[in-house]
Amino acid sequence: xxxxxxxxxxxxxxxxKKLTVTCSQNMxxxxxxxxxxxxxxxxxxxxxxxxxxxxxxxxVPEGYKVSRKEKRNFPLILESPSPNQTSxxxxxxxxxxxxxxxxxxxxxxxxx
Amino acid sequence: GQxxxxxxxxxxxxxxxxxxxxxxxSSIFNTWLWYKQDPGEGPVLLIALxxxxxxxxxxxLTAQFGITRKDSFLNISASIPSDVGIYFxxxxxxxxxxxxxxxxxxxxxx
Numbered sequence: 001x002x003x004x005x006x007x008x009x010x011x012x013x014x015x016x017k018k019l020t021v022t023c024s025q026n027m028x029x030x031x032x033x034x035x036x037x038x039x040x041x042x043x044x045x046x047x048x049x050x051x052x053x054x055x056x057x058x059x060v061p062e063g064y065k066v067s068r069k070e071k072r073n074f075p076l077i078l079e080s081p082s083p084n085q086t087s088x089x090x091x092x093x094x095x096x097x098x099x100x101x102x103x104x105x106x107x108x109x110x111x112x
Numbered sequence: 113g114q115x116x117x118x119x120x121x122x123x124x125x126x127x128x129x130x131x132x133x134x135x136x137x138s139s140i141f142n143t144w145l146w147y148k149q150d151p152g153e154g155p156v157l158l159i160a161l162x163x164x165x166x167x168x169x170x171x172x173l174t175a176q177f178g179i180t181r182k183d184s185f186l187n188i189s190a191s192i193p194s195d196v197g198i199y200f201x202x203x204x205x206x207x208x209x210x211x212x213x214x215x216x217x218x219x220x221x222x
Contacts, residue, residue: 004154031208042214043155043200050208058209090154098162099143099204103154 002027004104006091012110013081021076021107023091031094032074033058033101034066036087043090049074081111114139118201118213125191126221133216134185135201141211143204144177144184149215150197158199159186191220 004025013019025032033048035058045058049068063085065077074093078085088108092101118135125131135144143162147155159170161177161184168175174187184203188195201213 040214043212045209048208092154094208098160099208099210100145100157100160101202101210102157103147105154106152 002102004091004093004102006089006104006107008107009105010108012112014112015082016080019078019081019109021078021089021091021109023074023076023104024072025074025091025093025102026072027093027102028071029093029095029102030071032068033092033094034064034074034076035090035092036060036085037090037106038087046076046089081109083111085109086111114203114205114211116201116203116211116213118216120216121214122217122219124219124221127191127193129191131188131191131195131218132185133199133201134183135203135213136183137203137211138182139203139205140181141203141205142181143210144175145202145204145210146173146175146184146186147200147202148197149200155200188218191218193220193222196220 007022034046035043044060047066049055091104094101116135146158149155159175164181165179166177172189198215200215202210204210
């Protein structure tokens, strides 16, 4: 089954404790993105990747890092999480040709 | 940056009624997409539009890519309870980034 998976689905952590949210896709898509979703603000892109070892900033990259060492994986790293990063995070993958983005199930992060 | 104005923000309708929502922008886009998000889930692609004036259906859903390339609408006919959720429009100018509307929250009263 074609899908995007994210782990963990729920995470509660404390300020400053480094964390990684994993994302994996099995559709051989070149492009992958990370979004955060906040009430009243909709979906905002954090980072995207056009291929292995190629990443670029989206609209709200501050406080986040990404890496793309393999085509199927695109982890999101928060080196020093802060409470304003409490949000619902989505990973997406797509071919780039048609921009039809397929989303993962989401990770709800709470930073205390 | 580019912004999409999606309306209405929310709507309550009776089961069986038709629904219409739209997105507008001051910018021109090459792609319009419509997504649905159920509570606790990620957005799911409903319809993709790639050509100005294009009208596409997916079951009871119909969407159109505006002729000016600055707007799109989504219609749902004969709504049913499982249509409940948040509907997002999204538009792309290039091949790798999308701008999203803030969503229309649909409630269906049985």
